[in-house]
Amino acid sequence: MTKDQVVSLTQPSRNTKEEKSKEDTRKKIDQKVNQEVEKISKAKTKTPTLEEAEEQKFQDYIVILVDKKGNDILPDAEKLKTKASFLEKVFAATNELTFGFGTSVPNDQARQLQEVINKAYPIAKEIYGQPFFNINVRVEYQPDLIVGGTYNQSLNVITLRSSSEFFNVRETFIHEFLHAFHDDYMIPLMHWEEGMVTQVGNEISDRMDNRLGDHPPYSGYNMDSRCTFSNVQPKIPGLRPGNYLVWACVWDKLYAEGQNFFKRFNANYYSFFKNSTTPLYSFSSSQIENELKKIVYNISPKPEGQDFYAWYKYQYAFWSPTTYAGKYVIKPFPGLVSPSSNNILHYYYVDIQGTFIARNDSAEISGINSNGNIVYKATHMFRDGVLEWQRLALSGFEKVKYTIKTPNAQQVLYNIYGVNLATNEATNGFFGVVNQVQNGNVAVFLAPYPTPVARGKIVNGTFTIPTTGNLRGRFRIVVLNSNNKYVTEKTVTKNYGDYAVLFE
Ligand SMILES: [Zn+2]
Structure with missing residues (x-):
């Protein structure tokens, strides 16, 4: 997808206010396309990291054609405005994609893609509900496509990059046809639209292959400020680009709490616009986000036992770069789930526009083990905002808590030993670190929490409870000391797979 493929067509003109807002939208889309193209062309010049590779697998474009005035061309949405009888039909429960x-x-x-449709489309409807529109979607191949796939909501066309690995084509195809569910009413917020589509796509794929799936990035990347901008690639300021998987893991929590979540969300999203005199493209980003939050609140008022609005606020993966304006930020990369033998930090100053500027400051690093002994002490320099040092080779269960201090910022990073973080299998279940006790026990309760579903031992401030890998839902993780006395607890929701919990 290149910029000049965003061609001009004709479309009925709208009033000036709408044109202004469409002009803004068009600019945003142009900017996004340019940035994405730039990002991907840059990424090609180096070997992608694991994280980048994961992201690129799911990277795609949404294409909207614009007319000469810069208005989006959304024929299916236009029909909503022009034909009252169509309005009823378009929201009918019988809408289908063909x-x-x-x-x-x-x-x-x-033939292979048709088989995918036969299997995946019914599962998609089961999870995601009915499509917004009754439309026919055409599938095309383009061998030199810069991303895995695109969905053109003006023409209802999915374009896929052909690949010798059909699995990759399949994953992208499922992802793109999920965008077709919203089509002209695609949510204009990437962390919502792409996050939900990625999560539902993963779930469909897992079911097709009879896998329980694994969902590790959230706990590794969304814990607090140390992980918050794993989704921000500093070369592309002003945008929250493609951490589709971490966004997906946020929605995954709501899905893990109730498997009707996406279905109910879509039904309510559609009916909101059925009852609204204002079309989607007349809402600003913040207005639509507020409306969507109300919808989610009505479905899931207390995710992870917290008030939805408070919970949403701390989904760091959703934060925009400007959230960090005027701050110095140290980010461990790629976080807890790394199989890497090195610890890597990224360090930036974020200016008021939300641009990340790499720093070259010195950093004092000290590491303490579960006995409280200092096992590492060194001063390093950040070079172009990057600092790397080798993990200690320790055996058995152990943790090392690193504190990193620069002149303007401080950060904590844990290395956990005894847990195989290199695997994406559900081998660890709940795992993590405990600072409150060195040795003790962990009891895991699954909502509504009558009796523990699993127990584990805290050894040298670390724990892993592999049997919880195959469980999903909302859990209470309770820490007990070596005399089985209550120390502390956390309530978290996870899907199948591993999940890190830090008791700090
Ligand atoms: Zn997408």
Whole structure:
């Protein structure tokens, strides 16, 4: 997808106010496309990290064609405005997506994609509800596509990059046809639209392959400020680009608490616009976010036992770079789930525009183990905002808590030993560190919490409870000392798979 593919077509003109807001939208889209293209072309010049590779796998574009005045061309949404009878029909529970294949799709691939539709589309409806519109979606292939796939909501066309690995094509295809569920009413907030689509796509894929799935990034990347801007790639200021997986993990929590979440969300999202005289594209980003939050609040008022609005506020993955304006930020990369043998830190100053500026300051690093002994002490320099040092080679269960101090910022990073973080299998279940006791016990309760579903031992300030890997829902994780006396607890929701919990 290149910028000049955003071509001009004609469309009925709208009033000036709408044109102004459309002009803004168009600029944003142009900017986004440019930035994405720049990002991906840059990424090609180096070997992607694990995190980047994961992101790129799901990176895609939404294409909206614009007319000569810069208005988005959304024919399906236009019908909503112009035909009252269509309004009823468009929200009918019987809306379906039908699919057709363009001539660019080889016959054998079309057959394979049709099999994917036969399996995945019914699962999609089960999880995501009905499509917003009754539309036919055409599928095309483009071998040199810069991303895995695109969805063109003006033309209802999915374009896929052909690949020798059909699994990759399948994953992208599912992702793109989930965008077609919203089509012209696609949520204009990436962390919502892409996050939900990525999560539902993962769930569909897991079910198709009879996997329980694994959802590690959230606990590794969304814990607090140490992980908050794993989604911000500083070369692309002003945008929250593609940490689709971490966004997905936020929505995953609501899905883990109630498997009707997405279905109910979509039903309520559609009916909001059925009853609204204002079309989606007349809302500002913050207005639509507020409306959507109300919808989610009505479905899931207390995620992880907290008030939804308070909970939402601390989904750091959703924060925009300007949240950090005027701050110095140290970020461990790639976080807890790293199989890497090195610890890597990124360090930036964020200016008032939200631009991340790499720093070259010195950093004092000290590491203490579970006995409270200093096991590491050194002063390093950040070079172009990056600092790397080797993890200590320790055996058995142990933790090292590193404190990193620069002249303007401080950060904490844990290395956990005895837990295999290199794997994406659900081998650890709940795992993490405990600072309050060195040795003791952990009891895990699953809502509504009658009796523990699992227990584990705290050894040298670390724990892992592998049997919880195959459980999902809202949990209370209770820390007990070596005399089984209550010390502290946390309430967290996870889907199947591993999940890090830090008792600090
Ligand atoms: Zn997408």
